[in-house]
Amino acid sequence: xxxxxxxxxxxxxxxxxxxxxxxxxxxxxxxxxxxxxxxxxxxxxxxxxxxxxxxxxxxxxxxxxxxxxxxxxxxxxxxxxxxxxxxxxxxxxxxxxxxxxxxxxxxxxxxxxxxxxxxxxxxxxxxxxxxxxxxxxxxxxxxxxxxxxxxxxxxxxxxxxxxxxxxxxxxxxxxxxxxxxxxxxxxxxxxxxxxxxxxxxxxxxxxxxxxxxxxxxxxxxxxxxxxxxxxxxxxxxxxxxxxxxxx
Amino acid sequence: xxxxxxxxxxxxxxxxxxxxxxxxxxxxxxxxxxxxxxxxxxxxxxxxxxxxxxxxxxxxxxxxxxxxxxxxxxxxxxxxxxxxxxxxxxxxxxxxxxxxxxxxxxxxxxxxxxxxxxxxxxxxxxxxxxx
Numbered sequence: 012x013x014x015x016x017x018x019x020x021x022x023x024x025x026x027x028x029x030x031x032x033x034x035x036x037x038x039x040x041x042x043x044x045x046x047x048x049x050x051x052x053x054x055x056x057x058x059x060x061x062x063x064x065x066x067x068x069x070x071x072x073x074x075x076x077x078x079x080x081x082x083x084x085x086x087x088x089x090x091x092x093x094x095x096x097x098x099x100x101x102x103x104x105x106x107x108x109x110x111x112x113x114x115x116x117x118x119x120x121x122x123x124x125x126x127x128x129x130x131x132x133x134x135x136x137x138x139x140x141x142x143x144x145x146x147x148x149x150x151x152x153x154x155x156x157x158x159x160x161x162x163x164x165x166x167x168x169x170x171x172x173x174x175x176x177x178x179x180x181x182x183x184x185x186x187x188x189x190x191x192x193x194x195x196x197x198x199x200x201x202x203x204x205x206x207x208x209x210x211x212x213x214x215x216x217x218x219x220x221x222x223x224x225x226x227x228x229x230x231x232x233x234x235x236x237x238x239x240x241x242x243x244x245x246x247x248x249x250x251x252x253x254x255x256x257x258x
Numbered sequence: 259x260x261x262x263x264x265x266x267x268x269x270x271x272x273x274x275x276x277x278x279x280x281x282x283x284x285x286x287x288x289x290x291x292x293x294x295x296x297x298x299x300x301x302x303x304x305x306x307x308x309x310x311x312x313x314x315x316x317x318x319x320x321x322x323x324x325x326x327x328x329x330x331x332x333x334x335x336x337x338x339x340x341x342x343x344x345x346x347x348x349x350x351x352x353x354x355x356x357x358x359x360x361x362x363x364x365x366x367x368x369x370x371x372x373x374x375x376x377x378x379x380x381x382x383x384x385x386x387x388x389x
Contacts, residue, residue: 030372031285034275036365040268040289040297123260158260161296161363186343187296219353222329222345 047126051165058138061252062148067172069154072198074102081111083242088146095124095153123158156185168193175199179214186221201231265305276314281370288321288367292360293342327360
């Protein structure tokens with residue numbers, strides 16, 4: 012097929028028309044988003060805030076983990092949450108009921124947050140409030156294991172939740188999302204004794220199959236609440252972040 | 259389906275290039291996509307059909323150069339193609355490999371059309387009909 016006019020004559024090749032021009036670009040498609048993300052990240056660094064992008068499928072327990080995190084860190088560290096959902100203020104209200112500063116972004120029909128939305132949210136939701144600063148800002152992304160992975164928000168770390176009711180082969184089905192993770196949290200681990208189709212070994216093996224050795228933690232929220240390893244990880248990451256940004 | 263957002267960002271860049279080169283229109287846009295970018299080529303094609311409407315790009319074609327996932331194995335020093343959900347060395351099975359290609363999401367080139375030189379007379383472009 013002719014590359015110039017698209018006609019179907021075999022071996023037909025137009026000479027390039029004199030009024031056409033080819034511009035080589037080789038730039039990332041996400042340039043505008045990445046630029047806004049870098050701006051957000053610089054803003055977080057100046058304020059000494061560690062920002063964590065929390066991603067998972069819907070219903071894996073992101074909001075619940077944040078509620079428990081706020082309880083565990085209460086009085087020790089300042090927590091703030093930016094919530095992303097298609098509709099409703101429900102998740103932000105849940106967190107506010109527990110005394111957590113929370114801001115809701117409703118995306119309408121967009122299946123992910125992007126850096127511009129977070130930038131806009133930061134204008135309405137300052138990191139410092141009533142003379143109290145924020146130590147850790149969580150961005151709870153839209154529940155979706157596909158699209159959020161493609162958008163840098165300016166976060167320092169990505170945490171992906173994999174709940175035990177979802178199946179241990181999720182990393183093999185959603186390699187792009189799991190490859191973005193700095194930490195994978197196996198949530199609802201207290202259900203493991205009841206489930207015959209989820210094995211931690213298989214989940215870990217599925218991650219090895221996509222070339223990953225990402226740290227994996229378990230959390231259990233329910234009758235056997237256990238977020239100890241997660242809280243310890245957060246505190247360690249905050250300390251490391253403070254050392255990096257102070258340097 | 260975030261391909262529409264990606265497509266809108268792409269077209270914003272393309273229109274900016276067309277504007278800065280004082281082009282009349284964009285004939286074609288070529289992007290390079292790897293499977294680990296999270297963008298599905300077919301969905302991007304569909305999104306492009308919808309999103310291209312507007313200045314410069316109304317009749318633009320989208321060419322997608324699909325790149326494979328390639329990994330380098332430090333253990334057996336080989337480089338090979340592999341599947342997006344099997345990022346291991348196909349030679350020795352080692353999973354501590356480096357991804358050397360497959361994460362691309364690039365605008366490679368833009369083909370622009372310029373207005374024919376002003377000659378003072380009616381500038382009907384010579385249409386050449388092809389089958």
